[in-house]
Amino acid sequence: xxxxxxxxxxxxxxxxxxxxxxxxxxxxxxxxxxxxxxxxxxxxxxxxxxxxxxxxxxxxxxxxxxxxxxxxxxxxxxxxxxxxxxxxxxxxxxxxxxxxxxxxxxxxxxxxxxxxxxxxxxxxxxxxxxxxxxxxxxxxxxxxxxxxxxxxxxxxxxxxxxxxxxxxxxxxxxxxxxxxxxxxxxxxxxxxxxxxxxxxxxxxxxxxxxxxxxxxxxxxxxxxxxxxxxxxxxxxxxxxxxxxxxxxxxxxxxxxxxxxxxxxxxxxxxxxxxxxxxxxxxxxxxxxxxxxxxxxxxxxxxxxxxxxxxxxxxxxxxxxxxxxxxxxxxxxxxxxxxxxxxxxxxxxxxxxxxxxxxxxxxxxxxxxxxxxxxxxxxxxxxxxxxxxxxxxxxxxxxxxxxxxxxxxxxxxxxxxxxxxxxxxxxxxxxxxxxxxxxxxxxxxxxxxxxxxxxxxx
Numbered sequence: 001x002x003x004x005x006x007x008x009x010x011x012x013x014x015x016x017x018x019x020x021x022x023x024x025x026x027x028x029x030x031x032x033x034x035x036x037x038x039x040x041x042x043x044x045x046x047x048x049x050x051x052x053x054x055x056x057x058x059x060x061x062x063x064x065x066x067x068x069x070x071x072x073x074x075x076x077x078x079x080x081x082x083x084x085x086x087x088x089x090x091x092x093x094x095x096x097x098x099x100x101x102x103x104x105x106x107x108x109x110x111x112x113x114x115x116x117x118x119x120x121x122x123x124x125x126x127x128x129x130x131x132x133x134x135x136x137x138x139x140x141x142x143x144x145x146x147x148x149x150x151x152x153x154x155x156x157x158x159x160x161x162x163x164x165x166x167x168x169x170x171x172x173x174x175x176x177x178x179x180x181x182x183x184x185x186x187x188x189x190x191x192x193x194x195x196x197x198x199x200x201x202x203x204x205x206x207x208x209x210x211x212x213x214x215x216x217x218x219x220x221x222x223x224x225x226x227x228x229x230x231x232x233x234x235x236x237x238x239x240x241x242x243x244x245x246x247x248x249x250x251x252x253x254x255x256x257x258x259x260x261x262x263x264x265x266x267x268x269x270x271x272x273x274x275x276x277x278x279x280x281x282x283x284x285x286x287x288x289x290x291x292x293x294x295x296x297x298x299x300x301x302x303x304x305x306x307x308x309x310x311x312x313x314x315x316x317x318x319x320x321x322x323x324x325x326x327x328x329x330x331x332x333x334x335x336x337x338x339x340x341x342x343x344x345x346x347x348x349x350x351x352x353x354x355x356x357x358x359x360x361x362x363x364x365x366x367x368x369x370x371x372x373x374x375x376x377x378x379x380x381x382x383x384x385x386x387x388x389x390x391x392x393x394x395x396x397x398x399x400x401x402x403x404x405x406x407x408x409x410x411x412x413x414x415x416x417x418x419x420x421x422x423x424x425x426x427x428x429x430x431x432x433x434x435x436x437x438x439x440x441x442x443x444x445x446x447x448x449x450x451x452x453x454x455x456x457x
Contacts, residue, residue, distance in 0.1 A: 098137030122158025122182030160421025252408030
């Protein structure tokens with residue numbers, strides 16, 4: 001009869017482990033080398049032997065092994081002039097406008113092009129621009145072939161979102177120098193028709209400015225109808241919106257006459273056949289207004305009791321803006337004095353029809369994250385998609401209107417939708433005084449908003 005053999009005790013082997021992870025860490029992490037147990041015994045399934053390891057407490061690390069996030073600074077901020085729809089910049093593609101802005105930003109920063117590790121640019125109406133618009137823009141700016149590029153589309157918040165995403169990459173140490181901004185040529189946006197056999201009676205063509213840029217896809221109406229809804233819900237009259245628009249034009253005019261806006265603009269040269277280049281170096285839209293006609297214009301989106309008109313809404317425009325961002329360590333390495341630092345940023349979302357008031361939900365997130373009060377903000381930029389957008393957000397946030405859009409905004413300067421978010425951040429960079437905080441917010445179609453807080457160096 002088979003007899004079971006007595007079981008031999010397993011052999012025990014001790015193996016030294018590499019130095020604990022704690023020797024590679026810094027700061028408070030050094031306390032993690034205290035052992036949980038003296039040894040861990042593991043049985044080898046093949047031979048029954050036990051392997052005896054010294055045990056250490058290991059920490060599961062996040063993406064960055066640094067004890068804190070990098071400080072992100074802005075070292076330059078430029079933009080092209082803003083051209084009117086089918087106006088002075090209408091022959092210049094969005095990608096070319098982007099190239100001019102990127103090149104200008106890098107030159108203003110005073111760094112070699114090789115230092116730029118990656119580029120993000122906001123761009124909304126991309127149909128017909130060709131593959132990878134941001135890649136086209138950076139190569140046109142003379143950046144190396146090895147520079148990665150990503151195009152960001154968050155509708156009107158695209159330019160600001162590109163700055164936020166670049167800041168995130170810099171904060172976690174993935175890159176140390178980046179360019180971010182936005183570009184748009186609304187003058188060159190094409191029409192489209194369905195890819196199908198043409199039906200009897202002809203084909204229907206759609207304007208992609210309206211379809212992809214300015215239509216609430218959920219309610220099947222124009223963004224202007226959303227603005228009308230906000231005006232009604234917020235109790236904001238036609239007269240208030242007209243007064244705001246007139247003030248925006250007046251502020252923009254004063255800012256150009258005083259040289260405030262000129263310092264952020266890089267000129268655009270447009271080649272001519274057999275003639276000298278046309279050089280555009282000033283915004284076009286703010287001069288195209290007749291104040292006497294403003295109160296007489298008919299409402300565009302709502303015939304009965306409508307309040308939103310062509311005068312108190314922003315216009316269709318062309319332009320680009322770019323900023324050079326880097327870590328504070330990179331600024332020291334390159335011997336560059338930063339203009340401002342990025343303190344905090346946030347996104348928010350509401351019902352699509354309520355997109356005009358979405359900034360009022362993003363701004364408190366930013367203030368809370370930064371530990372800053374609204375009274376501490378010296379300069380506010382709320383994008384003027386419509387006059388009612390700014391009026392409603394001033395009302396909801398209970399902020400001083402005299403600190404909001406002090407040099408005008410999109411109603412008078414224009415609103416190239418992929419650019420505007422970057423433009424208002426760059427504008428704050430140039431106009432804050434040392435130590436002051438500036439907070440920008442911008443709504444976007446679909447019910448979203450982005451907001452960012454910076455502090456002047």
